[in-house]
Amino acid sequence: MTILSAAALQAGYGDRTILRGLDFTVPPGRITAIVGANACGKSTLLRCLARLLRPEAGEVQLDGRALNRFGARDLARRLGLLPQSPIAPDGITVADLVSHGRHPHQGLLSRWSPEDDRAVARALEATGMADLAERDIDALSGGQRQRAWIAMALAQETGILLLDEPTTFLDISHQVEVLDLLVDLNRSRGTTIVMVLHDLNLAARYADHLVAMLDGRISASGSPEAVLTEAMVEEVFGLKSLVIPDPTSGKPMMLPLGRHGMRREVAE
Amino acid sequence: MTAAIAPGPTAQAILRRRRARAGWLVLVLLALAGAAVLSVALGTRDVGWSAILAGVRGGTDTIAEAVVAVRVPRTVLAALAGAALGLAGAVMQGVTRNPLADPGILGINAGAAMAVVIGIAWFGMVRLEAFLWTAILGAGLAAGFVYAVGTMGRGGATPLKLALAGAATAIAASSFTVAIILPRNDIAGGVRSWQVGGVGGATWEAILPCLPLLAAGFVLCLISARSLNLLALGDEAAAGLGARVAWARASAALGAVMLCGATTAICGPIGFVGLVVPHLCRLLIGVDHRWLLPFSALAGAILLILADVLGRIVARPSEMDVGIVTAFLGAPVFIWIVRKRRVRDL
Numbered sequence: 001m002t003i004l005s006a007a008a009l010q011a012g013y014g015d016r017t018i019l020r021g022l023d024f025t026v027p028p029g030r031i032t033a034i035v036g037a038n039a040c041g042k043s044t045l046l047r048c049l050a051r052l053l054r055p056e057a058g059e060v061q062l063d064g065r066a067l068n069r070f071g072a073r074d075l076a077r078r079l080g081l082l083p084q085s086p087i088a089p090d091g092i093t094v095a096d097l098v099s100h101g102r103h104p105h106q107g108l109l110s111r112w113s114p115e116d117d118r119a120v121a122r123a124l125e126a127t128g129m130a131d132l133a134e135r136d137i138d139a140l141s142g143g144q145r146q147r148a149w150i151a152m153a154l155a156q157e158t159g160i161l162l163l164d165e166p167t168t169f170l171d172i173s174h175q176v177e178v179l180d181l182l183v184d185l186n187r188s189r190g191t192t193i194v195m196v197l198h199d200l201n202l203a204a205r206y207a208d209h210l211v212a213m214l215d216g217r218i219s220a221s222g223s224p225e226a227v228l229t230e231a232m233v234e235e236v237f238g239l240k241s242l243v244i245p246d247p248t249s250g251k252p253m254m255l256p257l258g259r260h261g262m263r264r265e266v267a268e
Numbered sequence: 269m270t271a272a273i274a275p276g277p278t279a280q281a282i283l284r285r286r287r288a289r290a291g292w293l294v295l296v297l298l299a300l301a302g303a304a305v306l307s308v309a310l311g312t313r314d315v316g317w318s319a320i321l322a323g324v325r326g327g328t329d330t331i332a333e334a335v336v337a338v339r340v341p342r343t344v345l346a347a348l349a350g351a352a353l354g355l356a357g358a359v360m361q362g363v364t365r366n367p368l369a370d371p372g373i374l375g376i377n378a379g380a381a382m383a384v385v386i387g388i389a390w391f392g393m394v395r396l397e398a399f400l401w402t403a404i405l406g407a408g409l410a411a412g413f414v415y416a417v418g419t420m421g422r423g424g425a426t427p428l429k430l431a432l433a434g435a436a437t438a439i440a441a442s443s444f445t446v447a448i449i450l451p452r453n454d455i456a457g458g459v460r461s462w463q464v465g466g467v468g469g470a471t472w473e474a475i476l477p478c479l480p481l482l483a484a485g486f487v488l489c490l491i492s493a494r495s496l497n498l499l500a501l502g503d504e505a506a507a508g509l510g511a512r513v514a515w516a517r518a519s520a521a522l523g524a525v526m527l528c529g530a531t532t533a534i535c536g537p538i539g540f541v542g543l544v545v546p547h548l549c550r551l552l553i554g555v556d557h558r559w560l561l562p563f564s565a566l567a568g569a570i571l572l573i574l575a576d577v578l579g580r581i582v583a584r585p586s587e588m589d590v591g592i593v594t595a596f597l598g599a600p601v602f603i604w605i606v607r608k609r610r611v612r613d614l
Contacts, residue, residue: 052504076510083504087365089555095281096556103498104510134281156509 001028002078002159002192004049008058011048017056018044019216026160031186031193033207035200037237041216042196043084043164049194050081050162076104080158082149084165088137094148095133098123101155123154126188127181143174147181154185161185163195167202175199179206204228204251212236228252242266289553296566300347303573307343308336311580345470346576346590347569349535350545352482352527354568357542358549358561359489359524362496363517364430367605370543371407371528374430375437377537379410380529382441382448388455389448396533397477404481404529410437411525466589467535467576474534481530486565488523492516493557500555538591540598541568547605571597 005025012018018041026032026049034042047053048060051067060067062078070078080101088097101123102116124130127147137145146166153161166182167175183206185191197203203210204224211221214236220227229252233241239256246253257266309320315332322329323336353371360369360376371377383406387393393402414437418430449456495516498506503513531538549563572590575597579588 050504050508052507072507072512073510076508079508081504081508083502083508085502086505087500087502089500091550091555093281097501100498100501100509103494153508 001190002063003028004060004062004079004160004192004194006045006048006058006060009045009048009055009060010057011044011053011055013053017216019048019055021058022217024211024218024221026192026194027209028192029186029190030208031182031195031206032209032211033195033197033203034211034213035197035203035236036213036219040213040236042213044216045213046162046164046194046196050079051075052081073104076156076158078158078160080153080156080161082153082161082163082166084168086149088145090138092137093133094129094135094137094140094151095120095124097137097148098129098133098151098155101152101157104156119155119157123151126154126185127151141174142170143177146170146174146178150178150181150185158191160192160194163193165196165198168198175202182206200228200233200254201246204253205246205249224251228254285554289559292552292563296563296570300566300570300573303570303577304343304347307346307573307577308339310577311335311339341472341475342467342470342576343573345475345534346467346573348475348478348482349467349531349538350541350568350570350572351565352485352531352568353538353541354545354549354571355486355489355561355565356524356527356531357544357568358546358557358564359492359496359520360542361546362492362499362557363520363524365500365502366431367547368431368543368602369434370540371524372537372539373438373543374434375410375414375441376407376434376525376528377532377539378438378441378445379413380404380407380532381537382406382445383409384533385445385448385459388459389452396474399533400478400481400530403533404526407525407529407532408522410441411521413437415521466591467572468587468589470534478530478534481526485523485526485530488519489527490561492520492523493561496520496557496561500557536591538572538594540594540602541571543605544594544598544601545571547601 003025007023009019009022009024010017018039022041022045024045034045036042044053048055051060054068062070062075067075098120099112099116102112102119105116105119106112121130124133127150129144129147129151132140132144132148137148140148150166163182167178170178179202182193182195186193197207207224209221210224210227212219212227212232219236220232228243230241230243233239233243233254241257242255243252244255245251308324309315313332313335315323315336319330319332320336323333324340326337328334328337357370360371360374361367363369364374380403383402384393384399387398387402393399414430414433417433417437421429449459495506495511498509498511499513499516501509506516507513545568546560546564549560549567553559553563572594575593576590579590579593582588
């Protein structure tokens, strides 16, 4: 199973360093969610893991080999990426979009192969998009569109899938739909999933492994039960909260405490 | 899986679309042939079919045959220049993800024109080969400058910043060109008619030296089709799919710059072909660059040949330069694109 890890990672934009000496190994075959306040470096970490951003110091390794020693297609056959806001060209169909996922598997001159066709069919099937394959992306709902993008990343057939805030801009039912789909993929294909998530409670419910970041460092990591605590929320988000077991999943659930709207016994 | 026996749904869709596109390809090739015939047959002087046949074979015995013999290289030049500009426009729209990208709007043609005028005015340049390299240098510098300015600040080279930088560069280069020509009565007349953009003076001697450059530009542009398909999904998604984003963008842009520079050197800056043609082709065959690029080249050739024919007919007994005709045809399409497109693309 593919191992993706970062050692003494330092990275940023221009002269603004965001990650300062970060060590991280992605648990293989599991779902990892990275959480943290805005500008804590969670997207920067994901961009380094995907080789979108060159580290200032330290390095990212895939199976013990430095990431920058992989060819572009070679890396794209092992590591899939779904950016936060990819662009769908006007008038492109779901099937067209998903078939882009086969690009790293095709040679410069090779044509569309039966294996490509099967991979696209599997990806459409797995994401429940088979019936919508000939639709224009523009004609889909937000959740369907996100499923189409995930299908594209699936057609790539990589061992690892990195997703940058896959549920942002989606309403709650579509958020649940997308996260359920990611769990299906992880369970059925064994795909290692790393995603940046905003919603702590959804992260705790869907991830096997939770990583909380603060100021370019990993502040806590481990099982959701170990990581999502009142102390962590206070440290990472500067927010007082109540953490109780989620009655539907048994995972920890965080309820923020504000200055208003609280019952008297909680406020005291 | 049953997909191993029968072609899967994606393969079927691909086959179906390929058939539709092949149909369009046949139509476009027929239209190109028709336009070429019109271009040789029609003009300010009416000629008979016998003169046309003789003239095409190189006969110059009568005035009519000689007229036809001149129209042949003119038609070839219009086809080459139109194909180059249509293809360059499609590539630039792909590279910048900007529906308004066009060799004219991004300042590439103006940069090439300025370089040529500087060469004529300050260095006494007269040879076409010198025009050619100077124009490509000017086009490349303008492209590099526009891209550098467009990349400054947060968010990198967004389509909006590129378009603004290009428009500003185009205006600055044109003003500078005018400033160079104004005090120079000796060269003003010649430069001005070249500046409008025309294929009227075409000779084989002028076309031949451009061919290697045009060929290199065509190849560079056409082989970038797949990378442009990936770039259309955004830089990050393209990188995630194994595209070498910076490299792909640079090589495609270089091809487009070579096409624009070479075309501008022989014909002067011709606007709007690179803008209009790719949009019309997208309506016909969709957004896949592997089809869009060759179609844009063919349709560009057709458009410029027809524009040239129109320019010969509407202003009889004189002629109207093809650059003016394309501007008349292109301006309404430009407005249509701006109105149709949502601001999201800018």
